[in-house]
Amino acid sequence: MLNKKKSIANTIFLVLIFALTLYSVFHGEDLPAVLRTIGEVNPWYLIPGTAGVILFIWGESIIIWYMFGTLDIHEKKRTCFLYSCVGFFFSAVTPSASGGQPMQIYYMRKNKIPIPVATLVLMIVTITYKSVLVFVGLFVAFFQRGFVHKYLEGILPIFYLGVALNVGCCVAMSILAFHPELAKWIMMKGLRLLEKSRLMKHKEKRTKKLADSMEQYKATAAYFGTHKKVIFNVILITFFQRFSLFFVTWFVYKAFGLHGTSIYDVVMLQAVVSVSVDMLPLPGGMGISENLFLIIFKTVFTAGLLLPGMVLSRGIAFYVQLLFSATLTLVAHVRIGRGREETTETCEQQAG
Numbered sequence: 001m002l003n004k005k006k007s008i009a010n011t012i013f014l015v016l017i018f019a020l021t022l023y024s025v026f027h028g029e030d031l032p033a034v035l036r037t038i039g040e041v042n043p044w045y046l047i048p049g050t051a052g053v054i055l056f057i058w059g060e061s062i063i064i065w066y067m068f069g070t071l072d073i074h075e076k077k078r079t080c081f082l083y084s085c086v087g088f089f090f091s092a093v094t095p096s097a098s099g100g101q102p103m104q105i106y107y108m109r110k111n112k113i114p115i116p117v118a119t120l121v122l123m124i125v126t127i128t129y130k131s132v133l134v135f136v137g138l139f140v141a142f143f144q145r146g147f148v149h150k151y152l153e154g155i156l157p158i159f160y161l162g163v164a165l166n167v168g169c170c171v172a173m174s175i176l177a178f179h180p181e182l183a184k185w186i187m188m189k190g191l192r193l194l195e196k197s198r199l200m201k202h203k204e205k206r207t208k209k210l211a212d213s214m215e216q217y218k219a220t221a222a223y224f225g226t227h228k229k230v231i232f233n234v235i236l237i238t239f240f241q242r243f244s245l246f247f248v249t250w251f252v253y254k255a256f257g258l259h260g261t262s263i264y265d266v267v268m269l270q271a272v273v274s275v276s277v278d279m280l281p282l283p284g285g286m287g288i289s290e291n292l293f294l295i296i297f298k299t300v301f302t303a304g305l306l307l308p309g310m311v312l313s314r315g316i317a318f319y320v321q322l323l324f325s326a327t328l329t330l331v332a333h334v335r336i337g338r339g340r341e342e343t344t345e346t347c348e349q350q351a352g
Helices: 004-026 031-039 043-070 077-093 100-110 115-143 145-151 153-178 180-196 204-226 228-246 248-255 263-277 288-296 306-336 341-351
Strands: none
Touching: 031 306, 043 077, 043 115, 043 228, 043 248, 043 306, 077 100, 077 306, 100 115, 100 306, 115 145, 115 153, 115 228, 115 263, 145 153, 145 263, 153 263, 153 288, 228 248, 228 263, 248 263, 248 306, 263 288, 288 306
């Protein structure tokens, strides 16, 4: 598990961001009126919206199950679903989603899945996950200029920053995946530079740990080279997974009885929000996601429905997802059981 001090710090940071989000969104607003408006929506549209959240989590679990199968690891689909819930919960409550994958590795290791294998699978999941956002961001930026000028003028710096950060992340991870020797050379040179500039003390243990961790990425490169069809299938599933969450806002839009904006515009606007905030160091993009929604959807949700629309859309897409994944994380902890102490220590090293 994450050590206690880090857990306490993350909890304090999460509560602080949540409080600031509530203040920035509802300050000066008539909260009872917002709640009354939400209470008048057509609830039948919220069912497929909530289903989209479940499909989002389920999509990743299918990818994990599918890739385990290609590596001759026969895990149950429901167990992979628990792994996904663990990942989404800890990603939602830690800055930059830093806690998700280490905790997934922790639970996978307790089920006797080797850490290098778990790391390989989750590395590919992350690359394809980010690649979909990069594709959406670049497509909108270069081929949807009318869309950009119509809706995004007020958030262009944040949008372009989000695209750039996601592109940078994908490039860095692709170097790790496709050119592990080059990545190892860059990382070792960087470490020596930090040591020579006296920003870090030289430690043989640290150098060896870095070298050993870089060796793990050779397996990723080998997998990409020999499983091209698998990677293609994973990308297709990831597109389905990501857009199942983006469609939540469309169902919220219809729940208010609104019309006049195309399904394409609503879904792509929600995708833009995800592209913009995905790489920012905020738990679940709290604060910035809500405020971006209020800026770019102001011409989509008519007067008086913008704030209720944001509350309902964000409430389903993030907070329902958070509560659902939190509940199943507890189930995972009970079902998979407590691992050995050395397993915990190993995964804390992965997280650190």
